[in-house]
Amino acid sequence: MGYSASFNPSGGAAIAGLGMTEMTREYTYSATGLAGIAVRQAIADAGLGKDDIDGLFINAGVTNSISTGLQTSLGFRNLKLLNHMNAAGSTAGQMIQYASLAIQAGMASHVVCVFADDPLKPGTSAGAAYSGTGRPATGMASLPGAYGFFSGANTSYALAARRHMGLYGTTQDQLGAVAVSTRNWATLNPAAMQRNPMTLDDYHGSRWIVEPFHLFDCTLVSNGAVAVVVTSSERARELQQPPVYVAGMGQGHPGNPRQQGFENEVNTGAQIARDTAYGMAGVGPNDIDIRELYDCYTYTTLVTLEDYGFCEKGEGGAFVEDGKLGPGGSHPTNTGGGQLSGYYMWGMTPVSEAVIQTRGHGGDRQVDKRDHVLVSTQGGILDYHSTLILSPNADAGTRN
Numbered sequence: 001m002g003y004s005a006s007f008n009p010s011g012g013a014a015i016a017g018l019g020m021t022e023m024t025r026e027y028t029y030s031a032t033g034l035a036g037i038a039v040r041q042a043i044a045d046a047g048l049g050k051d052d053i054d055g056l057f058i059n060a061g062v063t064n065s066i067s068t069g070l071q072t073s074l075g076f077r078n079l080k081l082l083n084h085m086n087a088a089g090s091t092a093g094q095m096i097q098y099a100s101l102a103i104q105a106g107m108a109s110h111v112v113c114v115f116a117d118d119p120l121k122p123g124t125s126a127g128a129a130y131s132g133t134g135r136p137a138t139g140m141a142s143l144p145g146a147y148g149f150f151s152g153a154n155t156s157y158a159l160a161a162r163r164h165m166g167l168y169g170t171t172q173d174q175l176g177a178v179a180v181s182t183r184n185w186a187t188l189n190p191a192a193m194q195r196n197p198m199t200l201d202d203y204h205g206s207r208w209i210v211e212p213f214h215l216f217d218c219t220l221v222s223n224g225a226v227a228v229v230v231t232s233s234e235r236a237r238e239l240q241q242p243p244v245y246v247a248g249m250g251q252g253h254p255g256n257p258r259q260q261g262f263e264n265e266v267n268t269g270a271q272i273a274r275d276t277a278y279g280m281a282g283v284g285p286n287d288i289d290i291r292e293l294y295d296c297y298t299y300t301t302l303v304t305l306e307d308y309g310f311c312e313k314g315e316g317g318a319f320v321e322d323g324k325l326g327p328g329g330s331h332p333t334n335t336g337g338g339q340l341s342g343y344y345m346w347g348m349t350p351v352s353e354a355v356i357q358t359r360g361h362g363g364d365r366q367v368d369k370r371d372h373v374l375v376s377t378q379g380g381i382l383d384y385h386s387t388l389i390l391s392p393n394a395d396a397g398t399r400n
């Protein structure tokens with residue numbers, strides 16, 4: 001398959017600053033406080049001052065605890081660009097995309113994109129934080145309940161995984177291989193929340209959440225925040241960190257499968273987003289060195305690899321089972337431990353690790369070849385998707 005684009009609006013933009021709080025299960029700060037820490041770190045990391053920031057994009061997590069009022073809390077004045085965005089887990093990629101476009105259009109010079117969430121409060125379990133209890137569905141979202149189907153994310157993704165298993169013969173061991181490879185990366189990441197080594201036997205021995213998902217098939221729940229500073233490529237080269245160039249980007253939003261009657265359980269928006277992103281960057285799947293994928297469940301990693309063209313549809317299970325995703329493997333994937341073993345900051349989990357790897361700052365987990373780093377951010381039940389291709393090279397894409 002060929003990938004081409006006649007114009008590259010992503011070229012000319014770069015990520016120049018990264019800020020991250022400690023990722024924890026403890027309630028230490030409110031989402032506003034966490035956002036403030038990450039934003040200050042990102043600005044300082046870029047070598048900028050608060051007054052240099054003229055754009056702010058905000059993504060609140062499941063608690064929806066922050067909004068445009070964060071501008072006042074952070075003390076920003078005279079912003080040229082301000083938005084509170086929520087396209088679920090795909091928002092992180094979208095924030096960076098829209099910041100890149102705004103910078104190219106001359107609407108702003110330095111745009112901060114921040115995610116913060118504090119779902120784990122005293123007396124609140126991880127399951128309760130994301131169960132949706134007490135949030136009645138309305139409109140189209142209420143239709144499954146009318147037929148007696150009440151589900152949170154765990155159940156919906158489990159049904160999707162089970163369908164893939166039924167159609168293509170995907171096995172429990174293959175899901176486990178994803179969990180193990182991701183944990184192997186996390187053991188090398190000081191910021192990861194789960195750093196204890198894990199074997200396939202450990203995976204099978206963990207408790208069931210909802211079949212076919214064991215505990216280690218499911219994302220962590222974290223309190224924390226991540227922020228990045230996006231600026232022009234030219235300005236990024238004058239700042240203190242190695243520029244992370246935005247070489248390509250795309251989006252794909254197929255919508256909810258149960259409400260629209262199509263095969264979305266085994267397909268993702270990556271099938272739509274990839275062509276635009278690959279075309280802008282002038283690359284294809286074989287050119288990607290590192291994959292930082294949204295991995296709220298092991299199944300999500302497997303099906304996303306298929307839809308970016310790293311293997312054929314239905315072959316994801318066989319593709320992952322030999323360890324090629326882990327340290328020393330041919331297809332390094334989720335090199336910080338991802339959301340399964342690292343930390344769960346929605347789409348900012350893959351974004352943050354991609355910035356670290358692209359800069360060459362990964363320490364013991366650094367991948368040698370990093371010319372093209374693919375980032376996927378995904379939301380809903382495979383409903384929404386955004387893609388970034390990042391590079392340390394100034395000539396990546398067509399306009400840097």
